[in-house]
Amino acid sequence: MNKIKLLTPDQAQKIAAGEVIERPANIVKELLENAIDAQATSITLFFEKYGKQLIHIIDNGCGMTQEDARMCFLPHATSKITSIDELTNITSFGFRGEALASIAAISKVELTTKTAEATTGIHIKYAEGTITQEMPVASNVGTDIKILDVFYNVPVRKKFLKQDETEWNQILSLFYAFCLSHQEIAFKLYHNSKLLFNFPSTQTLKDRITQIWDYNFTQQLLPLINSANTKDTLPWLQLNGFITNHHFWRYGKNNIFFFVNNRWIKNQNLTKALLKGYLNVLPPGKFPAGIIFLTIDKTLVDINCHPKKEEVRFTKPATVDIAIFNAVKKTLENQVITTFSSSTRNKELPLNTANSFLNFSSDQMPSPPLNDFPLPTLSKQPQVFNVYTSVEIPPHITSYQEDNVSRQTSPQFLEEGSYILIGQLFNTYILLETKQGLVLLDQHAAHERILYEKFLKNFEKKEGTQLLFPEVITLTSGQILTILKEQTFFNNQGIELEQIGQQEIVIKTAPPYLNNTSLKELILDSLNFIEENEHLDKELFRKKLNEHVHSHMACKAAIKAGDVLTPTQIHQLIKDLQKTDKCFICIHGRPTMWNISKDDIEKNFRRR
Ligand code: ADP
Ligand code: MG
DSSP states (O other): OOOOOOOOHHHHHHHHHHHHOSSHHHHHHHHHHHHHHTTOSEEEEEEEGGGTSEEEEEEOSOOOOHHHHHHTTSTTOOSSOSSGGGGGGOOSSOOSSOHHHHHHHHSEEEEEEEOSSOSSEEEEEEETTEEEEEEEEOOOSEEEEEEESTTTTOHHHHHHOOOHHHHHHHHHHHHHHHHHHOTTSEEEEEETTEEEEEEOOOSSHHHHHHHHSOHHHHHTEEEOOOGGGSTTOOTTEEEEEEEEOTTOOBSSSTTEEEEETTEEEOOHHHHHHHHHHTTTTSOTTOBOOEEEEEEEOGGGEESOSSTTSOOOEESSHHHHHHHHHHHHHHHHHHHHHHHHHHHSTTOOOOOSSGGGGGGSOGGGSOOOSOOOOOSSOOOOOSOSEEEOOSOOOOOOSOOOOOOOOOOSOOOGGGSTTSEEEEEEETTTEEEEEESSEEEEEEHHHHHHHHHHHHHHHOOSOOOOEEEEEEEEEEOOHHHHHHHHTTHHHHHHTTOOEEEEETTEEEEEEEOTTOOHHHHHHHHHHHHHHHHHHTTSOHHHHHHHHHHHHHHHHHHHHSOOTTOOOOHHHHHHHHHHHHTSTTTTBOTTSOBSEEEEEHHHHHHHTTOO
8 A cells, every 4th residue: 555645735734843943042043134134224133032932123214015925824935045056145144034934834924014115015924834824914114013822733742841930041042143243233132021231333343242232241342353353364254252351250161152254153173162262361161252253264164054044154174263262362362461561561472272371370360250259357478387286276177077978988087196297288278197198188178068968968947147238130031930930949058049130130149158259159059050940840950950059159158279278277177078978089089188198208218
C-alpha cells in the first residue's frame, strides 16, 4: 500500500513556520525588520503578557497598497527581491517573504496599512491561512500590525515557550539591539499599557547608549580603535563601536552586541575573540559590555545561512576574530597608556600583551568596582612572613559554632597539639609544621569552605539586619520579574527585597557578614545565575541556586589573601576547618591545603 501523502498547505505552513518563529521575540524581530525596510522613522511597540498575548507594532513607513496587504501573508511573497542573484547586493533586512506567512500560520493577525498615495487605508483580519475580514479604514500612512495569541493553534509549541521573564528578556535584548543599530529611528515600547521606554532619535550612537543604559555606563565606554587602520589593514573589514574599560564588569554576557552590516547577530566566536582581548584585564567569570559594528564586504559574508537570519557565515572567520581581538586589545592598552602617562611621566610601559595590566603597581591595577570584604580589618604591611611568638592577640574571626555535623573526612594531623604554627606567608598562606612535614593552608580558601558549609546547613530563616542606607539597584523590568520570583528564597537568607519603581528594587536587610556592596553584587550575580539556569528542573534549580548563593556569600564574607591574622585566629580557623565535610577543597574546587612531606623535603636537600 502506498504510504506517502502530501500535507495540506495549511499544515505544511505551520510546520515551516517553526523554522522562523519559535518564540515571541522572533516575531518582534521580523516585524521590526519590516518596519525598518519600509523606511519608518518612528516605531512604537505594544506588548501584553510579555508578547504571548499581544505584539502590536506601529510604524510610519511606506505602508502597503490594498493588493499588497492582501498578498503579504502568502508564502514567498516579498517586494524586496525578484531573484536569488540579488542576494549578494541586498540592503533590506527581509528577502525571503516568509515572515508574515509564518506568523499568520501560528497566530491571529490584524493589519491596518496605508500608502501616501492612497486615500484610505485597508484593515485586514487574517487567521488560519485566510482573510476573515477586510474593510477600508481611515488611517495614517504606515503600517499597524497586531499579532494575537501566539501559537494558539500549535499547542505543542506554546508548551515549549519559556517562562514569562525569559521570553521578555529576549524581547528586550532584541529591542535594545534595534535601538542601537538605528539611532535615527525614534522608538517607544509599552508593556501592559505602561510606557517603559521612550527613545527619540539621536545624533550619535553614544547618545542612544545613554538612553538605553545611563550616563554612568556611558562614562565607562571606550571607542573601539579600528585596528584595520594599522599596517595589517583589511580593506574589506571595518570595526566601530564601544567597549567598556577595565573598571567595568558584569556577571553575564548580556551586554555584548555584535552587528554585521548593521544586522544584529549572535556569534560565539566573535564573543570569544572580544573576551580574549580582556584576558587578565577582568577577573574570571566577569564580563565586559561591548557594542561592536562590523562593516564587511558583502561578498565575504553569507546572511542567508540561518532561517531567522540571526547568524552569518564569514568567508574568512579566523581573520575576523583576530581583527576583533586586536581592536579590543589595542583599545584597552591605549586607555591604560593615556591614563598612565597622564599620571606618571617618563615611565616605560609594557605594551606587547594584554597582560600588561598584571605588571602595574597596585594603584594601577584594574580594581572591580565592587570589592569589599568585611572581615577582618585590613592592615597592609610590607611584611612577607609573619613568625609568631607566644604572644597572643584576642581573636576577631567569628568562630564557627558547634553544629553537630557528621564528618566523613577529618584531617587528623591538624588536631590541636598535632601541629606547630610557623607563621603566615605573604599574608596569604598559613605555614604549619606537623610530624609528617610542612602544611601550607590557603587562608581564604579555608575560611570560604567553613562559611559555605555553615551557611548551607543552616536551613532555618535567617534574620537580616535592617540597612541604614538601603541599597537601590536599577534593573530592566524583565530582570526585576526574574529576581522577585525568588523573593521568598532571598528573604529566608535575611535579604529583604522590594520593588520601588518600574526599574528599581531596593535591598532592605542584610544577612550577617555581608555589607551593602557585596549584597548588590550578590543580587546581580544571582540574577545572572537564575537567567542561565531556570530551564532546569525545579528541584535541581532550587538546589543549585541555594548552593550558588551560599558559595557567593561565603566567598565575600571570608577573610582574604593579604589579611594579617593573629595566631588565635589561625588556630580557630584550623579548628573550624576540621569540622567541615570537605576540608581539603575550597568551594571553587581548588585545594585548601598543600602538604609537603618531610620525606620530600629531605630528598630535595639530598639528606636521603
Ligand atoms: P520579506 O520581509 O522577507 O519580504 P515578509 O513576510 O516579512 O517578507 O513581508 C512580506 C512583504 O510585506 C514585504 O516584502 C513588504 O513588501 C510587505 N510588508 C511587510 N511589513 C511591512 C511594513 N511594516 N510596511 C510596509 N510593507 C510591509
Ligand atoms: Mg520581513
